[in-house]
Amino acid sequence: MSGQEEDSMEYVGDALSDDSVPFGEGVSGQGSVYMSDEEEDIFYVPERRPSLDLDSGTRPMETTDRYDVERARSPVHSYNSVISDGFYQCDEMDDDSDLPVTRVQLVRTESSSSFSSMDSDESEPKTKKTRCAEHKPEVPAALLRPELVKNPDEKRHPGLNVNFTVKAITKTLKKLGQEDLRTFNTMLWKRYPESFGAPPKSIDLVDLVDKLLERYDLEVALQITMDRLKHMDLKRLADYLTDLCKRNEVRYELRQTLLGKYGSVYEGCLTEGEPKPLDRVFNELFISDGGNAGPNIQHEVRKIDKLSTHRKKNIIACGQIFDLDTVEVKHLRSIVTNGIAGAGKSMAVQKFIVDWAEEREHQHIYFLFPLPFKELNAMLNQKFSLIQVIHTLYPETKVLPTFECDEGRVMFVCDGLDEYQKPLDFHRTETWCDSTEATDMHVLVTNLIKGNLLPSSLLWITSRPLTSSRLPPESVHQVLEVRGFTDEQKESYFRRRFEDPAQANKVIAHLTSCKTLHIMCHLPMFCWVVCGQFQRTFQEKGPDTALPKGITLMYTRLLLVHLRVRDSRCESKRSADDVRDFLMKLGKLAFTMLEKNETVIGKATWKGAGLDVAEAVTKSGLCIEFLIEQFVMYQERIQSFIHPTIQEYLAALYVFLTWRSTGKNLLEQARKLFGKEPDLLAVHRCAIETSLQSPEGNLDVFLRFLLGMSLNANQELLCKHFLPNKNTCPSFSEETAGIIKKKIKENHHPDRNGNLQCCLDELGFE
Incomplete structure (x- = not known):
């Protein structure tokens, strides 16, 4: 084998060893490929002819001259080597005629499809044919096609992913008619033969998009699609794809903003402590x-x-x-x-x-x-x-x-x-x-x-x-x-909040034994208050300590949360005097209704109390308005407290604050039965007697709240927020507990002994 032949074979071997995608079935010999007339012209290969001696007086045609010829189709060439030679950068790409002219040199091999010298002497050295007569410096193919150039310093937008890119390109190309889609396929094949191989045999949109994303980065695939659409004079469709990308980026950034704003939560509507991930808190x-x-x-x-x-x-x-x-x-x-x-x-x-x-x-x-x-x-x-x-x-x-x-x-x-x-x-x-x-x-x-x-x-x-x-x-x-939590959801909430299963079991058992607390835990806000109180107890006294059985402190903290939310709804912050005045009016209303065993607040009652319905219902959150159907076509608006125990708590708060502010005992009718006693102890004794005399225990829970308000922990909160005199007073809890124990021992009201025992729990006595 001659040296030139060895060079030629080495060139072919290089092409075979290239990693680029083969040209397709027709090129590889695995099947025939349909081509249009125009495509056949692109790849037309002239037949071999013997050298002609046109005139005995003229010299034979020089085989060393260079001629413009179409490149021969070879079953072994590779697209990487083609691209490096600048193939498809010349005039056969009628849709890209504005590209620079480059030169391709073809090396003849002993193949039936290769060109030989026009001279009949086969022993003459093989010559290289140049495609273009004008010699210009070669330019890398990617630079000649700017849509393929990706800035290595530019970071990909995090919203751009494979899923979106597939949907965006597919959705855009689906708007093309069949003929336009066929044209798009053909142009894509001509423009990027190194990636798309054989000419398109059918219009397969899924396969087309798959190939785009297999061969190119996401940004490049989108840019190629836009570029080809613009070349087809479909600028509106290219703009549609651009808008899809822009909306996707905005959507991603909006998601991140919302996660930053709503992904964590301060429970109980308060901005105290550390925020927690919503998924850890939500029930x-x-x-x-x-x-x-x-x-x-x-x-x-x-x-x-x-x-x-x-x-x-x-x-x-x-x-x-x-x-x-x-x-x-x-x-x-x-x-x-x-x-x-x-x-x-x-x-x-x-x-x-x-x-x-x-x-x-x-x-x-x-x-x-x-x-x-x-x-x-x-x-x-x-x-x-x-x-x-x-x-x-x-x-x-x-x-x-x-x-x-x-x-x-x-x-x-x-x-x-x-x-x-x-x-x-x-x-x-x-x-x-x-x-x-x-x-x-x-x-x-x-x-x-x-x-x-x-x-x-x-x-x-x-x-x-x-x-x-x-x-x-x-x-x-x-x-x-x-409507808050069901019983099952209450248990789920506390198991989520107390990660130690032993503590969770202890809390759930305690709430189940205290019916009022268990009922009120239908409100997530109240559950948050209870959790905070019990967590403080575990931290201060250890995990084995008994949980407090009193309920008054829980309701006091719930009231403070409601008032803080109420303040956040007002344009200007209310003064302590305004808050106290509002609570005294609402508490007086609650106490008056409780004495009559009423739960529905009538229009006349609101006016008599000097309260605005919207202020009590909408802003304070302590009352509720709802509709009831009196007749088939008639509905009536009804107002009440959000729960009967809220009414009882506010009534007790009104009695206690009145005594602290003025020294007046609102239960003075019962006081005439007893001699001179310290003021607070007299209030307690009157409340115990009045509760035992009330029908069906209507004042039983009211009594628990009134006694619980005298404890130091409650007094500190109440005085701090509702009284000008911030000092606490003696609770007389031992003396009050003695009165209650005596009542239980006398057993004059056996059906009330259970509530009297709850009153001892409220005071911290067994």
Whole structure:
């Protein structure tokens, strides 16, 4: 073999050893490939002809000259070697004629498809043919195709992943007609033969996208698709793909913002201590379909008539709210969720948001925008458009002029309608349909609720019942109610909070033995108070200590939480005198009703107490309003305390604070039976006697609270927040315990001995 032949074989061997993708079945000899006339012209190979001596007087054709020829198709060449020679960079690519001209040198081999010298003398040395006469410096292929160039210093956006890229490219190319898709395939093959191999035999969109992502990085695959679409004069479709990518980036950044804002929680609506991950704290809630259930009336002693006409409703898990099937089948747009203070409404909202942000639930919602009314209050004095409100609360969305898209629904979560400081008038407020035009905030809120703004969006509103009942019925498609915890959910909550199983078992057994505490633990906020109290007990006295049996301190802490939440809802902080005045009026109302064994607060009662319904029901969270059906077509609004024990606690607080402030004993009628005693002890003795004389034990739990308020731990909290004189007074707990033990021993009221024993527990005596 001659030296030139060895060089030629070495060239072929290099091509065979290359790792690039083969040209396809037709090239490899595994099958025939259909080509159009145009494609056949591209790869046309002239037949071999013998050297011609056209004239005896002329010299033979020089074999050393270079000619422009088409490259021979060889069964063994590789696309990496082709690209390095600059193949496909010349005039055969009619759709890329603007590319620079480069030179390709072909080495002849002893192949039936190779070119030989035009001379008949086969023994002459093989010559190399150059494709282009003009010699220009070779340029790397990637630089000649800028869409393939990836900046190594540029970091990939974390929202760009394989799943999105597949969906985005597929969704874009599906908008092409069959003919356009065939053209796109052909252009892709011609432009990037080293990656796509054989010419396209069929229109297989899935295979096409797979090959793109197998051969190229995600950014490059997207850029190639945009580049080819623009080359086909389909700029709008290329822009559509660009918008898909932009919305995906905004969606990812929005998810991160929401996780940062809602992913952790301070329990009990207080910003104390360290925030905890929501998943460690959240417990499933009792959510029912229907919003007029009324308060929980379970009671340890009293028999209370049913306060509502609530019928048994479906139980709904938090993840089922706005699920895809419900939205599509029932054609829901807006859901209103009611619940008393501390029932867990905001926690349900937070769980919903975090599940969406972590892509666990509700992926049919493309953009989720929480619009808490507490934050909207800060915008009341300015004019905003709905889009501007979103851009203000979520700056990462500023790159998008609109949020409606065909990838999914837009959803707004408006938590705490009762916190909104502007009255909503759904009859006189002007209609507003332009989400880009600025107006007053109450106009935006009203029209968003009515469905005039972004009517295709979903809307979830949470509120206390009094406020949500003012919404127009035609704008509310479903009403849900968060009712706190069931008994099973209570146990689950405490096992989650106490990681030591022994402590959890001890707490659950203790709560089960104390019926009033167990009943009140239907409120998640109260559960948080109980957990905090018991955790302090374990830390201070050790894990083997007995848990305190008193209930008064728990209710005092619950009251302080409610008052702190109430202050956060007011534009300006209330003074201690205002808070004390409010509690004294509400406590007097509770005490008067308790003496009459009443639970429903009438309109005349409110006026007589000098209280505003909205102040007591909406802001304080200590009362509730609900509807009852008196007749088939008639409903009546009813107000009561959120639980009968709250009424009893406030009544006891009123008696105790009155004595501390004025020295007056409100139970003085019973006091005439006894001689001169220290004031507080006289109050206790009167309360014990009055409780024993009350029918059916209506004042039994009231008595426990009144006695518990005299203990130092309670007095310190009450004096600190509600009394100008911060000093505590003697509790007379031993003397009071002696009176109670004597009553038990006398056994004049055997049916009340159980409650008297609970009073001893409240005072810390066996």
